[in-house]
Amino acid sequence: MKNKVARDIPDDILAATQRQVFNGVDYGHPVTQRVAPKVRATTGGDKIVASIDEVVTKTVADGMTISFHHHFREGDYVFNQVMRSIIDHGYQNLTLAPSSLTNVMNDIVVEAIQKGVVTNITSSGMRGTLGDAVSHGLLAQPVIFRSHGNRARAIEHGEIKIDVAFLGVPNADDMGNANGMDGDAAFGSLGYALIDAQYADTLVLITDTMKPYPNTPASIKQTQVDYIVKVDAVGDPEKIGSGATRFTKDPKELKIAKTVNDVIVNSAYFKDGFSFQTGSGGAALAVTRFLRQAMLDHQIKASFALGGITKPTIDLLNEGLVARVMDVQDFDKGAAASMKGNRDQQEIDASWYADPANKGAMVDKLDVAILSALEVDTHFNVNVMSGSDGIIRGAIGGHQDAAMAKLTIISAPLVRGRIATIVPDVTTVITPGDAIDVVVTEVGIAINPKRHDLIDQLSNVPGLPVYTIEALQQKAEAIVGKPKPLAFTDRVVALAEYRDGTLIDVIKAVKD
Amino acid sequence: MEIKQTAIAGTLESSDVQIMLSQSHDGVTFDLVSDVAKQFDDAIKATITQVLAAYDVHNVLVKVVDKGALDMVIRARAITAVQRALDLADEPNWEVL
Numbered sequence: 001m002k003n004k005v006a007r008d009i010p011d012d013i014l015a016a017t018q019r020q021v022f023n024g025v026d027y028g029h030p031v032t033q034r035v036a037p038k039v040r041a042t043t044g045g046d047k048i049v050a051s052i053d054e055v056v057t058k059t060v061a062d063g064m065t066i067s068f069h070h071h072f073r074e075g076d077y078v079f080n081q082v083m084r085s086i087i088d089h090g091y092q093n094l095t096l097a098p099s100s101l102t103n104v105m106n107d108i109v110v111e112a113i114q115k116g117v118v119t120n121i122t123s124s125g126m127r128g129t130l131g132d133a134v135s136h137g138l139l140a141q142p143v144i145f146r147s148h149g150n151r152a153r154a155i156e157h158g159e160i161k162i163d164v165a166f167l168g169v170p171n172a173d174d175m176g177n178a179n180g181m182d183g184d185a186a187f188g189s190l191g192y193a194l195i196d197a198q199y200a201d202t203l204v205l206i207t208d209t210m211k212p213y214p215n216t217p218a219s220i221k222q223t224q225v226d227y228i229v230k231v232d233a234v235g236d237p238e239k240i241g242s243g244a245t246r247f248t249k250d251p252k253e254l255k256i257a258k259t260v261n262d263v264i265v266n267s268a269y270f271k272d273g274f275s276f277q278t279g280s281g282g283a284a285l286a287v288t289r290f291l292r293q294a295m296l297d298h299q300i301k302a303s304f305a306l307g308g309i310t311k312p313t314i315d316l317l318n319e320g321l322v323a324r325v326m327d328v329q330d331f332d333k334g335a336a337a338s339m340k341g342n343r344d345q346q347e348i349d350a351s352w353y354a355d356p357a358n359k360g361a362m363v364d365k366l367d368v369a370i371l372s373a374l375e376v377d378t379h380f381n382v383n384v385m386s387g388s389d390g391i392i393r394g395a396i397g398g399h400q401d402a403a404m405a406k407l408t409i410i411s412a413p414l415v416r417g418r419i420a421t422i423v424p425d426v427t428t429v430i431t432p433g434d435a436i437d438v439v440v441t442e443v444g445i446a447i448n449p450k451r452h453d454l455i456d457q458l459s460n461v462p463g464l465p466v467y468t469i470e471a472l473q474q475k476a477e478a479i480v481g482k483p484k485p486l487a488f489t490d491r492v493v494a495l496a497e498y499r500d501g502t503l504i505d506v507i508k509a510v511k512d
Numbered sequence: 513m514e515i516k517q518t519a520i521a522g523t524l525e526s527s528d529v530q531i532m533l534s535q536s537h538d539g540v541t542f543d544l545v546s547d548v549a550k551q552f553d554d555a556i557k558a559t560i561t562q563v564l565a566a567y568d569v570h571n572v573l574v575k576v577v578d579k580g581a582l583d584m585v586i587r588a589r590a591i592t593a594v595q596r597a598l599d600l601a602d603e604p605n606w607e608v609l
Contacts, residue, residue: 389550417527417580418548481583483551512550 005381005429007505013142013492014503022504025404025434027356035158038201040226044175049227052206056085058227059202060094064163067200068098069193070124071168071180071329075239076104078168078206081231083108086117093119097160099151099192099350100124100395104239113139122146122160125385125395134493135391137509143392143494145385145430148192148328149354149361149401150499155199156351156358159501165200167193168234169220172207176225177218180347181340183209185235188330188339189309190219194349197224208234219347241332247289248282252413255442257286259464260370260411263438263445265294266461267454269367269407272300276368277307277402280331283411287370288312295321306362307353307398309335309345317344326362328353328398354401356499361401369405373412375426378469380433380448382410383426385496388419390486390510392494396430400499403435407454414441420476420483422446422469427486429505430496439469446472487511513568519596522581522589529581531560531589533597536573540564546578559583563590567598567605 002008003021014021049055060066066086068079079098086094087108096118101109106129112118113133122144126134134143146154154160169190170183180190185208190197197203197220204227205220214222248254260283264270276291278284289312295301304324305313311334316322318338325345330336339345354363363369374394375383382403387393402408412421422441437454439446444465447454459466467475488508498504515535522530542557556578564572581589595601 388548418552418582419580479582481552481555483548484554486550 003502003504005379005432005504007429009503009506010492013495013506017495020502022432022498022502025432027500030357032157032357034156035161035199037199040202042226044222047176047225047228048174049229052081052229052231053085055204055227055229056082056089059164059204060086060091062091063093065095065097065161067162067165067196069167069190069196070098070100070102071187071190071193072185072235072240073102074104075185075236076102076168077236078166078234079105080108082166082206083112087112087115092116095120095122097122097162099148100397101126101130103128106130110138124148124151124397127393127395131392135507135510137491137493139493142492142506145396145494145496147354147396147400147499148350148398149356149363150497150501152195152349152351152355153357153499154501155195156355162196162200164202164204165196166204166206167196167220168206170207170234171209171211171215172205172228173211173213173215174228175213175222176205176220176228177213177215177222178205178207179215179217179219181217182211185233185237185240186336187235187240188336189327189347191328191348191353192350194219195351202226204229206231206234208232241330241336248286250282252442253283254286256411256413256440257283258290259440259445260287260409261290261294262461262464263409263440263458264291264368264407265298266464267407267457270294270298270300273303274300274367275302275304275306275365276370277305277366277405278313278370279372280308280310281372284370284372285310285312287411288316292316292321306366307402311335314338314345317342326353354398354499363401363404366402366405368407368409369402370409370411371399371402373410373421375421375423376410376412376436376439377423377426378473380436380439380469381426381429382431382436383428384430386428386507390427390488392507396496400431400435403431408435408437410436410439412439412441414443414472414476415479418480420473420480422472422476424473428496428507432498432504439472441472443475444472513598515569515572515597516599517597519593521592521596524577524579526579527581527585529576529578529586529589531593532575533593534573534575536571539570540572540574542574542576544576544578546576547580548578555583556586559586560590563587563594567594569594569598
C-alpha cells in the first residue's frame with residue numbers, strides 16, 4: 001500500500017507488524033494509554049552486584065528485550081561488556097532496543113545476530129559493518145528505525161517493552177542515584193537514558209565511580225534502580241565527545257553556513273525570543289558562529305537552543321545571547337562539562353524533547369531547525385539513513401522530530417564527490433517533504449512551494465539565489481552525470497517509522 | 513595503435529582516478545575498482561573507451577582505481593595515460609583533445 005510520500009509499504013509487512021502507513025505530519029490530539037513498569041520492592045541492601053556476569057544471570061532470560069543508551073558514543077565500554085556476557089551465557093532470541101548503535105558496538109552485535117542471541121533490533125540507526133551486514137540480510141526480522149522522540153513514544157505505549165535496561169553512568173551511589181555530569185567518563189545530559197530508567201521493568205546501572213549517598217543531582221533516581229555494578233571503566237573519555245571544537249575552514253561549508261544564516265536572518269522568525277536547534281556537523285557549527293554575529297548586530301536574543309548541544313552553543317548561553325539550553329545530549333566535552341555548573345543548561349529527556357504523543361514537546365515550540373541530509377529529493381523528502389550504495393549507514397536521530405520546527409532548513413552540499421545530494425527520488429524517505437521548508441546548498445537555496453510566506457521573505461535578498469528544487473537537482477546531475485538505479489532484492493531488512501509510529505518507508509536488501 | 517609501454521596517470525586522492533594502461537592482445541579489457549561502481553561503472557568504462565577509440569587503441573588492459581572522479585577528470589586522466597602509453601607525451605594529439 002502506498003503511503004503519503006508515495007512509498008509502497010508491502011501488505012505482508014503491514015499485516016505482520018500491525019502498522020499503518022504514514023499519512024501526514026500532523027499528529028492531532030489522540031488520547032492514548034501509557035504502560036507502567038513492574039517494580040520489585042527493596043530497601044536497597046541487595047542492589048550492589050559484584051560483576052556484570054552475575055547481574056546478567058540474575059536479570060536476563062531468553063526472549064527478553066534489553067536496552068542501552070548511546071551517550072558514551074564511540075567511547076562506550078558498557079555495551080560490549082554486557083553483550084559479551086550475554087553471548088557467553090548463551091541466551092537466545094533477545095530484542096536489542098538501544099537509543100542508538102555506534103561503530104564501537106558493531107562487531108559484537110554482528111556476532112550476537114550470527115549466534116541467534118539477538119533476533120530483533122530497534123534503534124535510531126546503525127552504520128559500518130553492522131549496517132552492511134543488515135543490508136545484506138543477516139537479520140531474519142526487519143530492524144525498526146525510530147527517531148528519538150518516537151522511541152520515547154513507543155516505550156511509553158508499550159510498543160517497546162524493556163525487560164532489562166543496562167545503563168552506563170559516570171557516577172552513582174549505592175542506591176542508584178546517578179547523573180551524567182561527574183566522573184572520568186562524564187558525558188553531560190542523560191536525556192535518552194531517562195526514558196529507559198522510567199519504563200524498564202529491571203534497571204541495572206553500571207558505573208566506575210561510586211559516590212557517597214545521597215548523590216545529587218540525581219537524574220536517575222534510586223526509586224528506579226534495581227542493581228548497580230561497579231566496573232573499572234565505563235567509557236573512554238577521549239572518544240565520548242569530540243575535543244575542542246574547531247570551526248571549519250572548508251570554503252564550501254562556510255558558504256553553506258553563511259547562506260543558512262542569511263535564510264534565518266531574513267525570515268520572519270528572526271526576532272527577539274526566537275529558538276533554534278543546530279546539529280554537530282562542520283557547517284552547523286559555523287552557522288552558530290554566523291548566527292552569533294547576526295544576533296549581536298540586530299540586538300536579538302534567543303529564548304532557547306534545543307537538542308544535541310555543542311560548546312559554541314554553550315558560549316552563546318554564557319554570553320547572554322541564549323537564555324536557556326534545553327539539552328538532550330552533549331556532543332563535545334565543553335558542552336558536557338558546563339552542565340554541572342549552569343542551571344540554565346537544562347537536562348531534558350527524549351519525551352520532553354521530541355515525543356509527539358505527550359502533552360507538548362520542546363520541538364513543538366521550536367522556531368528554526370538546521371538539519372543535514374544524505375539526500376534530498378525534488379519532493380523535499382530527506383534521507384539520512386541509506387548511503388549512495390543503498391546500504392544502511394545513518395541514523396534518524398532527532399531529524400523527524402526537529403523538522404517540526406516552524407522553519408526547517410536542510411543544509412547540504414549540492415554534490416559529494418560524484419554523488420548528487422539533490423536527487424529526483426531519495427533512496428529512503430526518513431523525513432517527509434511536508435516538514436521541510438528550505439534546502440540550502442553552496443549554489444543557492446530552494447524553498448518548499450507551499451511556503452508562500454518564505455518565498456516572499458527570501459526571494460529578493462541580495463546574494464541569496466533562489467532556485468526551484470528541480471533546478472538544483474538538474475545542476476547536481478549536470479556535474480555528476482546520471483547514475484544507474486541501485487539494485488535491491490524484494491527482501492525487507494528494515495522499517496523506517498515516522499515519529500507517530502506509522503511506516504514511512506522500508507529498506508530492502510542490496511543486490512550484489 | 514599498439515600500447516608501447518605500461519603507463520599510469522592520476523592519483524588515489526578523493527575525486528581523482530588512477531588509470532593504468534598495459535599491453536594486451538584481446539581487445540579492451542577493464543579491471544575497475546570504484547567507490548561509485550554501483551552507479552557509474554558503465555559510465556566510467558564508456559568515457560575511457562571513447563578516449564581509447566579516439567587514439568585508435570583497440571588492444572589494451574585498463575586498470576582503473578576510481579575515487580569518485582567526475583567525468584571530465586576521468587577523460588583527462590585517460591588522455592594522459594594513453595599519450596604516455598603511446599609515447600606521445602611530448603607531442604599531444606591536438607585533434608583528439
